[in-house]
Amino acid sequence: MTLLTFSRAVRRLMTSIAGGARGLLKRSRLHPSKDRASASIMACTALVCVGFLTIPSAVEAQNYRFNNVAIEGNQRIEAGTILTYAGIGRGETVSAGELNEAYQRILNSGLFEDVSINPRGSTLEIRVIEFPTISKIAFEGNTRIDDDDLFGQIESAPRQVYNPAKAERDVAVIVDAYAQSGRSAARVSPKVIRRSDNRVDLVFEIFEGKKIEVQRLSFVGNRAYSDRRLRRVVDSKQAGLFRALVNRDTFVQDRIEFDKQLLADFYAARGYVDFRVTGTNAELARERDTYFVTFNIEEGQQFSFGRITTVSELPNAEAAEYQDALRIKPGEIYTPTKVENSIARMERLGVRNGVDFLRVEPRITRNDRDLTLDVEFALVRGPRVFVERIDIEGNTTTLDRVIRRQFDTVEGDPFNPREIREAAERIRALDFFETAEVDAREGSTPDQVVVDVDVEEKSTGSLSFGASYSTSSGVGFSIGFTERNFLGRGQRLAAQIAASADQANYNLSFVEPAFLGRDVAFGLDFSLIDTDADFSFYDTTIGAFRPSLTFPVSENGRLSLLYSAAYKDMSNYTGTSGILATEVARGDEWASGLGYEYTYDTRRTGLNPNAGVLLAFGQEFYGLGGDQEYIKTSARAIAQTRVLNEELTLRATLEGGALNFLGSDDSRAVDRYSGQIIRGFEPNGIGPTESLEQLGGNYFAALKFDAEFPLGLPEEYGITGGAFYDIGALWDVDTTGATGPLASTSFNTRQAIGLSVIWQSPFGPLRFNFSHALQKEPGDKTQAFDLSIASTF
Template sequence: MTVDILVRPLRVLLAACALAAATAAPALLAPSAAVAQSAGVVRDIVVLGSRRIEPATIASYLTIGVGDPIEDAALNASVRRLFDTGLFSDASIAVDGGQLIVRVTENPTINRVAFEGNDSITDEILLSSISTRPRRAYTRARAEADAQVVTELYRRAGRYGTSIEPVLIEQPDNRVDLVFEIDESSVTGVNAITFVGNEAFSDRRLRRVIETTESGIFSFALTSDIYDPDRLEFDRELLRQFYLSRGYADFTVLSAIAELAPDREGFFITFTVSEGPVYTFGEQSVVVSAPGLDPAEFEALIGAAPGDTYDSEVVERTIDRMIFLAGQQGFAFVDVRPRATRNPETLTIDIAYELVEGARVYVERIDIEGNARTLDRVIRRQFDLVEGDAFNSREVDAARRRIRGLGFFSRVDVATRRGDSEDRASILVDVEEQSTGSLTFGLGFSTADGPVGEISITERNFLGRGQFVRARLQVAGDFQVYDFAFREPAFLDRDLEAGFDVFLRQEDRSDESSFEETNIGFIPRMEFPVSENARLGLSYTFASDEIRDVRDDASDFIKADEGTAITSAVGYVYTYDLRNDTLEPTAGFLASFGQDFAGVGGDTQYVRTTARARAYTSFFGEDVVGSFEVEGGNITTFGDDIRITDRFFLGGDRFRGFESSGIGPRDRTTDDALGGNNFAIARTEVTFPLGLPDSLGVSGGVFADVGTLWGLDTNNRGGVTVDDDPSLRASVGASLFWDSGFGPLRVNFAFPIVKEDGDKDEFFRLTAGTRF
C-alpha cells in the first residue's frame, strides 16, 4: 500500500516528462522555434512582423493551410520555404491551439546599387553581370555571390589582386543602399616563365613557342602581358605540337602551374615536360579496307621517306591528301587512320595508313553561339563542311584552329553532338568575342630619317564581317605617307583575299638626288592559293608620280625626268612558302617571283621583274638561327627611258654598310644617285642569344652582304658620262636586337670591305618603333 502510493506519482511524473520531450523535440530540430502538436487541424493563420509584404502573401508561401492537419514536417517545411524566398532575415511558426502564429523579420529593400573605385570596368558592365537589383530584397548571400562575380570579371581582365567588399548604407523605411567597394589592382602580368625537364631546347626557345609571354621591363608604361588560364591550356598544346613536329614522339607536358606572387602583382609559371628521344620515320605503308581503292595510288602521297625526322605535321598533311583523293574517287566516308608503331630500339616509327569505310554520318547543322558582333558566316566559312556533307572529325578540329587563328575571340569551343538520328551529327560553336580595333600611336627613330611618327586606326573585324581596315599617317624628316588599306580575306566566301590600297607619299630626296617627289596611287589586289604551299597575288596599279623642285645644279639625268607621269600597270607575285613558322622560322625556305607590266594606258612602258629566295636553318636547339637570301631584279623599257622613280636603289637596310641610295650609278659631277635598271644581292645572317636574361629581350647577330646595282638606258646625257658597270660591293657587320617595351629595336654596325669610288658608307644604323 505504501509502496504503491510512492510509485504512482513517480510514474505520472515520468509520463509528463516524456510528453514534454516529445513535444519539444521538433522545435529543437527546426531552423527556427516551431511549436506543434501532433493532433488537430489549422483553424487560423496569424502573421506578425510584416511591413511591406501582405500577410496573405506570406501565408501563401506556407506548405500548410487552414483545414490541414498540424504536423511537424509541414511546419518545418513552411519555415524553410519562408527562408528560401530570400525576403526574410528570420522566420518562425508557433502553434497556439488550432492557430498558427507566423513571426517574420523582413529583409531590407535595396534602394540603390552602386560601385566605387572601379576605373577599368564601367558601372554598366558590372551591373549587367550581377543579379542584385534595386527594389528587390537584400540578402547577404546574394550580395556575396555578386561580389564573387565581380571578382571573376576583374580576374578575366588580368587584375587578380582586386578586392571587392559589399557595404550596406541604411536608409529610412527599411531600405538600404548596396555599395560594392572595389580596390582595383594593377594588371597582373607574368613575372617569369620557366621550364623543367627540357634538355633539347632552351627555356628561351620554348618561350617563343607559347603564346603566354613574360612582362617586359617597360610594361608598366605601355602594356603588360596578362596571365590567362585559358591561354595556358593552349600553350600546352602548342608545346606538344612543337615537339611532335621535331621528332619527339614521346613528349608530354607533365604539369603547367601558375603561382601568384606574394604581392599578388604577377604570376610565376612553370612547365614541367618530359621530352624523350628523337624518332625518325621507319617503314610506311597503306592498308586498304575499303573495297575499290588502289593502295599504290595512295602510297604515292606519303610525304616522308624512311630516315627523315618524324614530323606529326607531315603525317597530318599526308592524311589530308589521302582523304581528298578518296573523295575525288567517290568515297566520301573513307577515314584514314594512321597506325603508328614505335620501335624504341631503333628509335623509328612505322606508320600504316589504314583506309577504312567510316560510319555514314552526315552533318545535320552547325550552330554558332556567343557572337554578338561577328557575323555567323565569318565563323561558318572556317569550316570545309556544310550541312549535308559527310561528317569528318579532323575537319572539325581544323576549323576550331582556324577560328581561333582569326584573333577575333578570346575563347573558342567546338563540340559535336548527336543529331536527331544516329546518322546525323550537329556541331556547336561557342565563342567569346574580344576587342579587334585599335588606335595606334607610333614613335620611332632611324639614323637615315631621324624621328618617325605614326598614327593609325585599325579594325581587324570591320562591322563583324572579318574585314581588315586601316587608315594610317606616317611623318618623318624627309617623307610623309598617308594611306588607307582594305582587305576582305574571304571574297565570295572563298579562300580569295581581295582588297585595295590608296596612298599619298611625299618625299624630299634632295640630299641624295636633288629633287622632291610626290606619289598618289590606287592599287586593287587579290591573292589566292594555287597549291598546298603556294599562293598567287594579282594587282593593278594606277599612280601619278611627280618629280618637282629639281635643283638648278641637279644632274641632267634628273632634269630630263622632271614633271608628272601616270603609271598604269598590272602585276603578279607568286610565293612558295615552306617555312616551319611564318613569324620566327628556324627551318625551310621562302621564295617569290613577281612582274609588273606598265603600259596599259598611262605614260610609262616597262616590265619590272623581281625574284627572291631565303632559306633558314638552326643549331643548338634552335637558339642559333642562320639564313641565306638572294634577291635580284630587272626593269626593261619598251618605250622612253626609265624614269628615276621607277629604277631600283640599294643601301640602308637593303644593303647594310651603305647609305640609302649609296651605291650604283651616280652622276660624278653633281653626286646625284640615279638608281639602276638591274640589281643582285646576297645576304647571310646568323642570330644568337647573348646570355643575358630573357626578360631583357636582347640578342645579337652577325651578317654579310654582297651585291651590285647597275645599268641605265643611256649612260651619257648633256656631256656627262655615268659609270653603270656591275661592280660588286660587299660588307660585313654585327647587329644588336632589343625587343624593348617601346617596340623592336635594331642596331647595325657595318664595315664595307669592297666598294667603289663615290659610294656612300654607313657604319652605324639604328631603327626602332613602338605601338601603344
C-alpha cells in the same frame, strides 16, 4: 504485444515506483541517512521513465490541417507567390516535417531575410521579412578596372532584390578579374547602406593592391632545350625593364595552365611524344611582391617516323592511290602536325573520288629500340552521320556568315569530326573572339548532329600614335587606324599617315577575305608619297591605286592577280645631273598595267617548326593606257632554320628585280630601284651615278646571310645579337641627257659585314646594325650604323 499495451504496462510500473518512493520518503524521517538515498534513486528512475513515455511515437505523430493561411510582412512579394513556394494547400493534412520543408522552400527562394511558420489552430501563420531592393551599386577604390567593366561582370543590379549570396558571388568575380590582371592580392568587401522604403545601396569597397610579377621562370628536367629557349615558348614572361608596359610579366594562374599546354605542343612538334609537365611550383617571395615559377618537366626521348603504310578496308578506295598522296618520309622527326595534314589530304582525296564517310585512322606502333613510330593509315568507313545544322551564338557584331564560311561542311553533309576541329581552329585564328567553343551534339535523330558554335566578341579596332627615328629620314611621327572586323563582316580596313622632316606617306587599304563567298581575297590599296629636295635633289609625288585578287592554287601556294595604276611626278630639281634634269623635265606621268605574283610558303602548314621556305615571283605589265610601257619583274627566296637546340637562327635571302622599258620609253629615277639594297650602304647609296648623284638602277640583285643568337643577357631585357654578310649590286640606267661623268652603270657587286643588336622593345622590335663595307665603288655612300624596325620571317 502492441505499442499501446506496452505503454500501459510501463505506466503501471511507474505508478508502483512512485508509490514506493512516497513510502521511502515517509520512512526517511525516521532513518534519514539510509532511506533518503533510496528514495532519490527511485525518483530519478521515475523521471527517466516519464521522459521515455513522453517521446512521441509514430502512432502519435502530430498532423495539421489548415483551413486558413495568414501571410504577414510581405510588401512587394504577392501572397500567392509565397503560397506557391510553401506548397501547402488549404484543407490539406501536413506533418511537422512537411511544415519544415515549406519553411526551407520559402527561405531558399532568396527573396526574404527571415521566415517563420507558426500553426495557430486551423490557421497557418507565415511571417516574412523581405530583402531590400537595391537602389544603386557603386565601386570604391578601383582605378585599374573601370566601373563599366565591373558592372558587366557582376550579377547584382539596381532595382533588383538584394541577395547576400549573390553579393558574395560578385565579390569572387571581382577578385578573379583583378587576379587575371596580375593583382592576386586584391580584396573586395561588400557594404550595405540602408535607405528608406526598404531600399539599400550596395557598395563594393576594393583594395586593388600591386601587381605581383614573375621574377623568375625556371625549368627542371629539361635537357634538350635550355631555359632560355623554353622561356620563349611560354606566354608568361619574366619582369623586364619596361614592366609597366608589359602585362605578361604578371602572375596569372590561368596563364600558367596555358603555358603547360604550350610546352606540351612545343615538345610534341619536335618528336617528344612522352613529354609531360609533372608539376608547377609558384613560390611567393618573402616580400609578397614577386613570384618564382618553376615548371617540372619530363622530356622523354625524341622519336622519328618509321615505316609509313596505308591499308584500305573499303572496296572503292585503293590504298596505293592514297599512299601516293602522303608527304611523310621515314627518318623525319615525328610531329602530330604531319599526321594530321596527311589525314586531311587523304580525306580530301576521298571526297574528290566520291567515297562518302571515308575516315582515316592513324595506327601507330612504337619501336623503343630504334626510337621510331610506324604509322599505318587505315581507310575505314565512318558512321553514317550527317550535319543537321550549325547553330551560332554569342556573336553580337560579327555576322553569322563570317563564322559559317570557316566550315568546309554545310548542312546535309556527312559529319567529319576532324573537319569540325579544323573549323574551330580557323574561327579562333580569326582573332575576333575572346573565346570560341565548337561542340557537336546529337540532333533530332541518332544519325543527325548539330554543331554548336559559342563565341564571345572582343575589340578588333585599334588607334595608334607613334614616333620613329631612322638614320635615313630622321625623326618621324605617325597615326594609324586599323579595324580587323569592319562592320562585323570579317573585312580589314587600315589607314595610316606617317610624316618626317622631308617626306610624308599616306596609306589606305581594304581587304575582303571571302570575295563573293569564295576562298578569294579582294584587296584595295591606295598610297601617296611626297618627298622634298632635302631627301634628294628633287621633289617627288608618287601615288598608286592597286586592286588585287588572291586565291590558293596549292596547299602552300597562293596566286595574286592585280591591276596597278601609278602617278609619278618629279619637280624642283637642284642638282647638276643631265640625266636627272631630263627626267624631271618630263613632269608627271601615268602608268597602268596588269600583273601577277605567285608565293610558295611552307610556314602555312608548319610541317617543320624549325625551318621554313618562302618563294615569291611576280611580274607587272604596264602599257594598258598611260604614258609608259614596261615590264617589271621581281623575285625573292628566303630560307630559315634553327640549329644548336634552336638557340641559333640562320637565314638566307636572295632577291632581285628587273625593269624592261619597251619602245622609245626610258625609265626615270622614280621608276628605278633604289632604297637600301644591302646593309652597310645608305638608302640610294649604291648604283649608277652622274656627277656623284645617285640615279638608281633598272636591275638589282642581293644575297643576304643572317645569324641571330643570344648574348647571355637576362631574357627580360629582350636583347639578342646578330651577324650578317650582304653582297649585292644595282646597275643599268638609260643615259639620255647625260652631261657629266657616269659611274657604276654596269654590274659591280658590293659587300658588307656587320653585327647587330636586336631589342624586343615595348615599341616594337628594333635593330641596331653596325656595318663595315668590304667592297664598294666610286660614288657609293657607306653607312657604319643604322637603326630600323627588325623584320621577321
